[in-house]
Amino acid sequence: MANPETQQRLHLVQAPHLEEFVQRILIGNGTSTEHATIVAKCLVQADLRGVDTHGSNRIPSYMERIRQKALNAQATPTIRQVTPVAAQVNGQNGFGFVAAHVGMKQAIAMAQEFGLGMVSVKHSNHFGMSAWLVKQALEAGMMSLVFTNSSPALPVWGGREKLMGVSPIACGAPAEPGRTPFILDMAPSVAARGKVYKALRRGEKIPTDWALDDDGNRTDDPAKALQGVMLPMGGPKGSALSIMMDVFSGVFSGAAFAGHVTNPYDPSKPADVGHFLVVIKPDLFMTMDEFTERMDYLYQRVVDSDKMAGVDRIYFPGEIEIITEEQRLSEGIPFADAEIESLNREADLVNVEHLKVGQ
Structure with missing residues (x-):
């Protein structure tokens, strides 16, 4: 589904560094160390399990809510x-x-x-x-x-x-x-809305059965999907x-x-x-x-249980995420160029060292 003209490179970030990075940004925005530790751990858990839509990429939106006083970081x-x-x-x-x-x-x-x-x-x-x-x-x-x-x-x-x-x-x-x-x-x-935001960040299209645009038509454009409704x-x-x-x-x-x-x-x-x-x-x-x-x-x-045609393995609910976590703990968590840039902009605002990434 990716658009070759806009698809971005992916870089790997090690989980311990990512968790420390997120924690420092949170503390820089007024969150206590205790609460920043909880939030950072939860976000990186999502990244490790492959739920990138609910992981560290949420930091810019959370920090903007703090800056606009819509969220009380010290509560x-x-x-x-x-x-x-x-x-x-x-x-x-x-x-x-x-x-x-x-x-x-x-x-x-x-x-x-x-x-x-x-x-x-x-x-x-x-x-x-x-x-x-x-x-x-x-x-x-x-x-x-x-x-x-x-x-x-x-x-x-x-x-x-x-x-x-x-x-x-x-x-x-x-x-x-x-x-x-x-x-x-x-x-x-059909799909979490966070997956649409992820496709938008990465310059990718979405399957046409995920959402309708503002006119009620099926769309593969994540921007139009966010203006419309999920299905x-x-x-x-x-x-x-x-x-x-x-x-x-x-x-x-x-x-x-x-x-x-x-x-x-x-x-x-x-x-x-x-x-x-x-x-x-x-x-x-x-x-x-x-x-x-x-x-x-x-x-x-x-x-x-007996497998349907074309299926090599049947997974228990949550098992794929456990396998993904083991892999990402070993290899690193993938982030696209735009995602790295967005997180590093937040780091700059509170004088936090940039993310260390590999290819």
Whole structure:
């Protein structure tokens, strides 16, 4: 799909250097070291897993929101305990990564004691790739559900205006040590809107089944797609999932909803994103050994099932990203020329050393 005339070179950046680079830019823009460490780690996790749309390339838009006072880099989330198994986090218009991290930590603590933990988050911002929250729960040996709402990008089924967000649904379950855990992180659209921004940055075209332009026609031009609407996967099914995300993340939390969440690339006003996190102790109904044995059996049944014509390998949800992470930890994370330049402009604004890149 790439346009040969505009396609850019890719350069490799090592993950530790990238994480330190991002952290320094955040600190230079008023973020505390503690919070900058959380945000940088989450962004680089996305880069490592191949979710480039939700990784370090988001830094310029986040920093512009700080400069325009649409995001409070110094905000500290607050927690209100509602019941022994339910709490609410007020993100105070700070980084969504920090508010969600605090919420997930609280949900894990409740689940460890009571078997279940549920946290609603309001007055938050975009938190990048949902899978990092699932991984936070997995590291504690927990199952999880992660919901968020987002800015309008998707029409409801039968409509043509931007109303619902391309809001990901994510969940996970642990496996035996050394085995592949279950990690699902998917948008209710044919493709995440971040992939359109990525194609625009890299001078690439997009598949014509991803979006409609402002006139309602299919388009392979990412700029026209961003002026139009994303298309829901599975027609009314994807549309209904995006509404579900708004119910649990927006309506339920007290955050913005029904098309009123601000786009993370719009620095004019706070986003007021809402999240909904559920953590479940896997050994509520059986021992942990029994649970992980059953997960391993499920994994084997999935990946060893009969393959359709032309398929060499079947992957468990989240497995491709694990393979990508191993590869990128070894070889480096690819960035296009324009992406490097954009990040280095942010570095110049706060006197941070430029990214070290290879070919």
